[in-house]
Amino acid sequence: MKETEKLNITKSLELYEEAVGLVPGGVLGARKPGDFINGEYPIFLETGKGSRLIDVDGNEFVDFLCGYGPIILGYREEEVDKAVCRQIEEKGFCFTLTQKYQNHLAEKLTRIVPSSEMSIFLKTGSDATTASIRIARAHTNKLKVMRCGYHGWHDWCVEMKGGIPSKFYEDVYEFQYNRLDQLEALMAVHGNETAAIIMTPFGHPNHQKMAIPAPGFLEGARDIADKYGAVLVYDEIRTCFRLSMGGAQKLYGVTPDLTVLGKAMANGYPISVVTGKKDIMMTAADKLFISSTFFPNSDAFVAALKTIEILERDHVLENIWEKGERFMKDIQKLIGKYDVGAELTGVPPMFYITFKKEETGAYKGKRTDFYTQLIRKGFFFSPYHHAYISFRHTEEDLNLTLKAIEESLAYVKEKY
Numbered sequence: 312m313k314e315t316e317k318l319n320i321t322k323s324l325e326l327y328e329e330a331v332g333l334v335p336g337g338v339l340g341a342r343k344p345g346d347f348i349n350g351e352y353p354i355f356l357e358t359g360k361g362s363r364l365i366d367v368d369g370n371e372f373v374d375f376l377c378g379y380g381p382i383i384l385g386y387r388e389e390e391v392d393k394a395v396c397r398q399i400e401e402k403g404f405c406f407t408l409t410q411k412y413q414n415h416l417a418e419k420l421t422r423i424v425p426s427s428e429m430s431i432f433l434k435t436g437s438d439a440t441t442a443s444i445r446i447a448r449a450h451t452n453k454l455k456v457m458r459c460g461y462h463g464w465h466d467w468c469v470e471m472k473g474g475i476p477s478k479f480y481e482d483v484y485e486f487q488y489n490r491l492d493q494l495e496a497l498m499a500v501h502g503n504e505t506a507a508i509i510m511t512p513f514g515h516p517n518h519q520k521m522a523i524p525a526p527g528f529l530e531g532a533r534d535i536a537d538k539y540g541a542v543l544v545y546d547e548i549r550t551c552f553r554l555s556m557g558g559a560q561k562l563y564g565v566t567p568d569l570t571v572l573g574k575a576m577a578n579g580y581p582i583s584v585v586t587g588k589k590d591i592m593m594t595a596a597d598k599l600f601i602s603s604t605f606f607p608n609s610d611a612f613v614a615a616l617k618t619i620e621i622l623e624r625d626h627v628l629e630n631i632w633e634k635g636e637r638f639m640k641d642i643q644k645l646i647g648k649y650d651v652g653a654e655l656t657g658v659p660p661m662f663y664i665t666f667k668k669e670e671t672g673a674y675k676g677k678r679t680d681f682y683t684q685l686i687r688k689g690f691f692f693s694p695y696h697h698a699y700i701s702f703r704h705t706e707e708d709l710n711l712t713l714k715a716i717e718e719s720l721a722y723v724k725e726k727y
């Protein structure tokens with residue numbers, strides 16, 4: 312199998328060289344070249360539309376990262392962008408006081424998300440997870456937190472501990488997805504002092520295989536929270552408006568006390584939510600100061616209302632599940648055909664191709680080669696993050712992607 316030619320990313324590299332003198336590290340966090348494959352992936356993008364991205368060198372990609380999660384419809388979805396432009400031109404979006412759209416959106420959420428009775432609106436996922444913990448601590452008058460999954464970059468939960476006094480996270484304990492025994496053991500020791508159990512109801516731990524809930528896992532965590540009087544928070548930042556409109560809680564039938572969500576709700580505009588039971592949410596009004604200059608800006612509320620309207624009107628999530636089911640089945644067939652240790656996990660709206668860990672460490676080379684071939688062929692997946700499917704991925708996109716996955720697996724098979 313012939314090696315695919317390397318991409319020309321000259322302009323990306325030039326911009327990056329300039330950026331490292333201006334921005335520490337050049338670009339932040341998960342957008343760093345080292346979080347993909349150095350020298351193979353573009354670093355700067357020029358434009359995007361539908362399912363496609365074009366980088367600053369003019370390379371075009373079918374994209375499966377979807378902006379790291381917010382793009383549920385597609386890039387530059389006209390109806391959403393037009394609604395926002397109209398709002399900006401006709402009414403304005405950044406004012407001294409709140410506009411009425413927060414009520415409309417809060418009301419919609421009570422209809423869609425099982426745990427939703429009252430909501431507060433913020434900007435980022437990290438804002439929302441942190442606010443949920445503050446609410447839970449104030450509501451219970453307890454300190455400790457059990458957590459499972461990625462919850463953002465704030466002091467209490469970020470992996471890299473530089474610059475954070477240990478007192479900010481020493482009351483936070485981690486358990487792994489589908490390991491009810493770990494949660495039980497932690498709560499047996501700390502349960503009476505625990506304010507919150509915060510967890511992703513669907514398993515998408517960073518860099519690892521994805522997982523659906525094992526029988527009894529979600530129900531068990533619910534029971535443990537009730538037994539000790541802890542607030543159960545579902546981190547549905549990635550899963551709400553993607554796995555189902557009402558998130559994984561709707562799909563799997565277990566309702567938390569609070570839910571945090573954002574990403575897909577507004578197709579790229581910045582907005583996040585803490586929503587949940589009234590008696591707990593009221594703590595935010597009674598005991599807390601949660602405020603930020605941009606929280607009430609209505610551009611993102613209008614985007615969210617329009618996105619939800621389209622998701623419901625066009626049965627978008629049904630479309631994504633249907634396309635994705637076929638796509639995953641076909642990928643699985645290819646993985647069976649080319650026995651190189653590739654593994655497919657997840658569900659049709661979000662899935663991940665990883666490589667079985669081998670003692671020799673060869674899986675790392677296989678992973679690098681596989682994803683290098685894909686990006687060179689024009690298919691934007693990440694070796695270290697799962698993929699998403701959006702409404703605007705066409706059958707043609709998916710068929711082309713399958714062909715590229717087959718060629719990339721064949722390349723790996725021949726090389727190892």
Ligand SMILES: Cc1ncc(COP(=O)(O)O)c(C=O)c1O
Nearest residue numbers: 435436437461462463546548549
């Ligand atoms: C499950 C989950 N929680 C929280 C966050 C943090 O969101 P943000 O990056 O918007 O701060 C993310 C971001 O990827 C996430 O996936």
